[in-house]
Amino acid sequence: MARWRPGTRERLQEAALELFATRGFEQTTATEIAEAAGVTERTFYRHFSDKREVLFDGQEVLLEAFLGGVRRCPADASPVDLVAGALQGVASFFSDERRPWSRARQAVIDANPALQERELSKLATIGGLLTAALRDRGIPDPAATLAAGTAVMVFGATFGRWLDPAESRPFDQIAHALLDELGALVTRPAPLTRP
Amino acid sequence: MARWRPGTRERLQEAALELFATRGFEQTTATEIAEAAGVTERTFYRHFSDKREVLFDGQEVLLEAFLGGVRRCPADASPVDLVAGALQGVASFFSDERRPWSRARQAVIDANPALQERELSKLATIGGLLTAALRDRGIPDPAATLAAGTAVMVFGATFGRWLDPAESRPFDQIAHALLDELGALVTRPAPLTRP
Structure with a gap:
């Protein structure tokens, strides 16, 4: 997937989209998204209130x-x-x-x-x-x-x-x-x- | 509220709407709707799969x-x-x-x-x-x-x-x-x- 902006927030969005696409939205947790992006869960929540917000920010x-x-x-x-x-x-x-x-x-x-x-x-x-x-x-x-x-x-x-x-x-x-x-x-x- | 069609189904719809309006949709149960319409809960479920269906049938x-x-x-x-x-x-x-x-x-x-x-x-x-x-x-x-x-x-x-x-x-x-x-x-x- 092409990166359209650099930075942690964008890395989280790419990782999330990748997981949503392969495992399904429901089956993906914020913890897994953070892990895939190489950041802590706390960092995830600094950027998004929940996993749905990754898609609607x-x-x-x-x-x-x-x-x-x-x-x-x-x-x-x-x-x-x-x-x-x-x-x-x-x-x-x-x-x-x-x-x-x-x-x-x-x-x-x-x-x-x-x-x-x-x-x-x-x-x-x-x-x-x-x-x-x-x-x-x-x-x-x-x-x-x-x-x-x-x-x-x-x-x-x-x-x-x-x-x-x-x-x-x-x-x-x-x-x-x-x-x-x-x-x-x-x-x-x-x-x-x-x- | 004006009755726009006669019958049990319509009595259930009127009773439901009345309860939704006064108590709120979330706070109303199918049992209460049936009771207000003077029918059994079983009759309610013969007409509607759930209370939301009353509004979307x-x-x-x-x-x-x-x-x-x-x-x-x-x-x-x-x-x-x-x-x-x-x-x-x-x-x-x-x-x-x-x-x-x-x-x-x-x-x-x-x-x-x-x-x-x-x-x-x-x-x-x-x-x-x-x-x-x-x-x-x-x-x-x-x-x-x-x-x-x-x-x-x-x-x-x-x-x-x-x-x-x-x-x-x-x-x-x-x-x-x-x-x-x-x-x-x-x-x-x-x-x-x-x-």
Whole structure:
């Protein structure tokens, strides 16, 4: 597995992912992760509150990436521009360097229903906070709810595509292609005035 | 609480919801629900595998409502028509008679993170099966993923609105208004050719 950042914390994450993948998430203990990373159990707990946090410690950074993307939009940005801005912000989080880690992490999550529920819950939380951020910018409801829901939905579709072994485009390129496709898809074509 | 269907099963559901609302979900037992409904514990378990199922027994019917709405669309229906069809199908599930039950149920779920995760997981399952149904109809990817994601997202926004005490429009009217609004929202306006 490629190392995407150096340091003890990252060594713990790599060791954990390796163990989760080979033994299963439930069957792996924090002690074993610490041992495999060559550190004490106490060091493990200095970095993570529990073994699940090894997989979800990026949640705050991901949320901040969504919100930062919205903040960088001009004051008069339309809802779709804010959705695009949010996705652009998130793209900085999912760099190509992170891809091997994200793929391995996803395989662990796919094998464990409780982790899948945690992941869905994380996205729902982000969606709620994004809705609030859009309302704070003066986007009224239901546009704020729909725009935040669209950002999270397109994020999910992008993420799934980005993880695909056959996919090599960077995250932002996939996200913008999908947002454009969605725009074409949800618009009923106006009746033609000429044949 | 309004009764939306007669019978033992429904009496159990009403009694359960009442107890969940007053004592909390965790603090209520199946025995207590049976007692409050005037039936034996054994009768409770003939209807529900556990107390959580009292809140989630509609999942199969809801899924079938989504898929039935898709099936009723003409063979050449566009993705957005299929999304509208799915939402129309779901509207039959969320009748006005069901509204008081749904509102009370949501209050119980809002108070319990584990039930929220269960609800999110239910929607994710429906989204996955809807994507598969759209692919089966010949909608290619990523359109199938985006259309199913849109149906589930607009469903969520509609459901939230429909539950609002200040909202009296029927489900299908809200759903179609939101789908139209989404269409307007995600389309970047074409540059004007005239001032």
